[in-house]
Amino acid sequence: MAKAATVYDVAKHAGVSIATVSMTFRRPERVRPSTRDLVLAAARALHYVPSASARGLADGRTGVLGLFSFDYLLPVEVDEGADPDEDCRDFPLYVDEIQRGMELACRRHGYALLIGGPSRVGGAGNLTDIAGHVDGLAVFPQTLPAEALERIAGRIPVVAVSEPPDDDRLSHVTVDNRGGMRAVTEHLIRAHGRRDLLFVGGLNPAEGRDRFAGFQDAVRAAGLRVPREPLVPRTRALPGGRAAVVLPADLPLPEAFVCATDDVALDLLEILAGRGVRVPQDVAVTGFDGIVAGRVVRPSLTTVRQPMAEMGRVVVDILRGRLDDPGRAPVFRELPVRVVLRESCGCGPR
Amino acid sequence: MAKAATVYDVAKHAGVSIATVSMTFRRPERVRPSTRDLVLAAARALHYVPSASARGLADGRTGVLGLFSFDYLLPVEVDEGADPDEDCRDFPLYVDEIQRGMELACRRHGYALLIGGPSRVGGAGNLTDIAGHVDGLAVFPQTLPAEALERIAGRIPVVAVSEPPDDDRLSHVTVDNRGGMRAVTEHLIRAHGRRDLLFVGGLNPAEGRDRFAGFQDAVRAAGLRVPREPLVPRTRALPGGRAAVVLPADLPLPEAFVCATDDVALDLLEILAGRGVRVPQDVAVTGFDGIVAGRVVRPSLTTVRQPMAEMGRVVVDILRGRLDDPGRAPVFRELPVRVVLRESCGCGPR
DNA sequence: TCCGGAGATCTAAGCGCTTAGATTTCAGTT
């Protein structure tokens, strides 16, 4: 790799000053066409690629948005050993779909997307390092040190995804967890006459609370008996690094399992199938999120779909808005959800 | 957003020099614990987040790898209008799986991943800008200006994915396209006795050539009649922005369609179903790539699977290798593929 | 021919960090 050419090299080669070189790339219309051609020719000849670091340093913005992600299913402990072809992550997960939405939105607005996540080895993948690289940052729900987030939010706009607004300096994008859960639960009660419902908790406590509340709303409104406490399943690490739900062997069957997330619901379907329990005949099952895998399993999963691609878009919009107007206060957006009826609740195929 | 704190602010607040502040973060073991605590306290108090631009400028590396991607299915023309929830991209595509492999590999080695792609609006998402941000770059096959790639390759290591090695300065990672295609074709001939085979081309010309060659190898080796020229389907833009294959209405049915990619094969399955042609009874169909959607359709698609996650890993390894030893020459890695027999060729379910 | 002024180009001062190499500190000698 030959020593990289800089503005200085290009300037000398073209017989102009570095300011003109810079101008040629930043504001071509302000330099005379003949000069412009000279500079561009020199740049080409020297294999000039402008340093984004230098640019970022000089003008204070990088043109990059960041996403600090987190694998629920593939924790950092997964290592080289695993056969990459047997990736359990066949279908895009919740976070993948949001990420995809961000990618598209970034592309549309001329931003690049920097993706990082917890990493043992240090390096630029860590939260603070990501933050140092970008103009704005999105973080997925997880136990990130609140102190670090606050610190970063004091420097660049930060939006927390799927994390109910707290009294912090972050923007928040969530969905109507309570309303959505209330709606599916009502469906089970009204359309399918299920009266003995068991709520199964998920992994994100904050969202889980809201969803449980929605569940209770529906149960109470129907005059059913005060719901049991949510069943909070234990999890077990699968060989692939995936977390699988574990249920007590003696769990009595309710008339319906109302799960806080699709992930849990899918595991539950598998467990039930293993025990010879028929869904939805013996027991109904519903999820929450609307991940692709839920459409593909048999029985297909009735669920509450979050508009994930749109969430990604909204995240980017919020970031852009706060970048345009740095004085703007943090934003909170709650997006609507949609109940998707499929087989696992007793509704027709798909 | 208050003006961001810098090393200078932290240094003053802690009563040390900026060198010490820097040292505290870069090489903590070299500063006395008491001083370190002082600096860290100041950093916390001031909400200090180090500027990655400044760091990158100063030490010449950013800790970021880049991926310049490209949506075959969602070209840049897709706009706000489309319902994001009806994203046709339900299942991860070829490029998504490789990207995922890169994400994991980057995380494992402490790199962050910067994702960009063609964008109309300019900004940091463009090829050269991405290049300026990263220590190494991967590009997906497409008609990227070769001149730009050469230029960038003169400054940082670049690896071209799924693009046969050319006489350039890029590293290349591909798979055994020819051998894989020969293998499925042989399977159709030997196991299913198909003798009238039609090859349907894909979108990437270079890979298509190798795959067609593999097809010809098998046909010739079986002593069958010289294969027709590949059928190169026209494509049509779907409302969602997806490119769909179009076949002539009067296309005579061979005994098997051997498709250059899964994408094309899946479209073909749909077209055939629409015409009431039964697969595999009336005609066999095979694909190439091993994308998830091929496992989920009915009939499930017999294909040649590329080790996509591993490709992503290899890409990162190559980049890392050339970063460690800048003198190293570009690398070429061809990975093996695996024939996956499913329903569409006449083999049992799944 | 000379002058004014718009447009093109240049000069020079940072942006915030890293890191040689210089300097200071300090515990241990003698």
Added chain:
DNA sequence: AACTGAAATCTAAGCGCTTAGATCTCCGGA
């Protein structure tokens, strides 16, 4: 008490770019 050398800290010089503001060019008009 003076001296030593290792450890700790500091000084200062960039890294490559952007951008005010200064300067130069060059054309039309008097």
